[in-house]
Each structure stands twice: as C-alpha cells, then as structure tokens.
Amino acid sequence: MDNYFDIQLTDDQLRSISSIGLAHVGDAVFELLVRTWLCAHGKATGKGLHQATIRLVCAESQAEKAERILPLLTEEETAVFKRGRNAQVHSVPGHASRAQYGEATALEALLGWLWLKGRKDRVNELFCAMMEEAV
Template sequence: MENYFETTMTEDQLRAISSIGLAHMGDAVFEVLVRTWLCRHGKATGKGLHRATVGLVCAESQSEKARRILPELTEEEGAVFRRGRNAQVHSVPPHASRAQYGEATALEALLGWLWLMGRKERINELFCKMMEE
C-alpha cells in the first residue's frame, strides 16, 4: 500500500510537475501548518479560527511571509521559488496585487516541492521562520 503521508519523489518526477501543480500541493501543506499553528497557540476558537486561517493563507499574508524566508533559501530552493513566481496564472484575486499573488504562488510551489521531496524538517524550519512575530 502506498503511504501518501511519506511520499518521496525523484527530481525527475518533480520536474514533470508544473509550477501550478507544485503550488496546488503547497497550498494544502501551508494550510495544514497554519491550522496546526493556530490550534497549538490558542489564537482562535470557533468561527474566529476560520477567519484567522483565511487571514494567514491569503495571498497578501503569504507574500509577506515569503519575503521573510527568501534570505534563508538554498540555491536550489530559490530556483524552485522563482519557477513558482513565474508561473502563468490567469486570475488574481481582487484583494491582491499580481506581484503578491506571484510571491504567494512561489511560496506554495516551494512548499509543495519540499513536501514531495520528503523534506518535512526543512518545511518546518521555514514555516517557523515565517511565523515569527
């Protein structure tokens, strides 16, 4: 039986996934991390929990968090980030600029790539840096 909690893909397999595909995976990874962080820190309950999650996973917030970790990225991670930022997205939410949305997509692509590489410790390291107050 395949273990999708511990998936590890080869570099060739990862190169075959589009930037949008990586961002799709990274979006889920980031949301699970944010929800876990909120529960662990008692930041919100009930309806407020959903609002807090939405506030942290929106493009504007992700863009700001991406800028926090850029100096920490390795050369390879930076290349994946740039690949995600350059993805051809066809719609940008009205509350975000195209630049913010590009940075958010780049962050998600990086997280998706790290997840599929099986590099959960690195994801955690970067996430902790993003969430520093």
C-alpha cells in the same frame, strides 16, 4: 506508491510536475500548517479560527511571509521559488496585486516541492521562520 503521508518523489518526478501543480500541493501544506499552528497556540476558537486561518493564508500574508524567508533559501530552493513566481496564473484575486499573488504562488510551489521531496524538516524550519513574529 503506497504511502501518501510520507511521499518522496525523485528529482525527475518533481521536474515533471508543473509549477501550478507544486503550488496546488503547497497551498494545502501551508493551510494545514497554519491551522495546526493556530490550534497549538490557542490563537482562536470556533468561528474565529476560520477567520484567523483566512487572514494567514491569503495571498497578501503569504507574500509577506515569502519575503521573510527568501534570505534563508538555498540556491536550489530559490530556483524553485522563482519557477513558481513565474507560473502562468490566469486570474488574480481582487484583494491581492499580481506581484503579491506571484509571491504567494512561489511560496506555495516551494512548499509543495519540499513536501513532495520528503523534506518535511525543511518545510517546518521555513514555516517556523515565517511565523516567528506572529507568536
């Protein structure tokens, strides 16, 4: 593999990655999109930018955004989402319920899966749907 900015893994390669691994990538993808969105919309500057990012990437916010896009998911995407939600996480942050953390992990797994599949267009489409009311 030579280009990690434009990665496209095969279905077999994607299946070999754990749900936690997909969520690990998806977490980074989501945070990068949120940071970009905040800068592009002039929502915060300086110290406020970090706080605004934290508010949008926390498990509670991600769970809310996941619920917003569930009706938009294809059958295959829904299967990946459910796989992520059922991932065996060993600790849940004190500010989120186990259910919220499961939904957040599912969202991250889906975004990681789409990203590694090379579906940046679909990642963007779902992200825009998540952020619609935030404008």
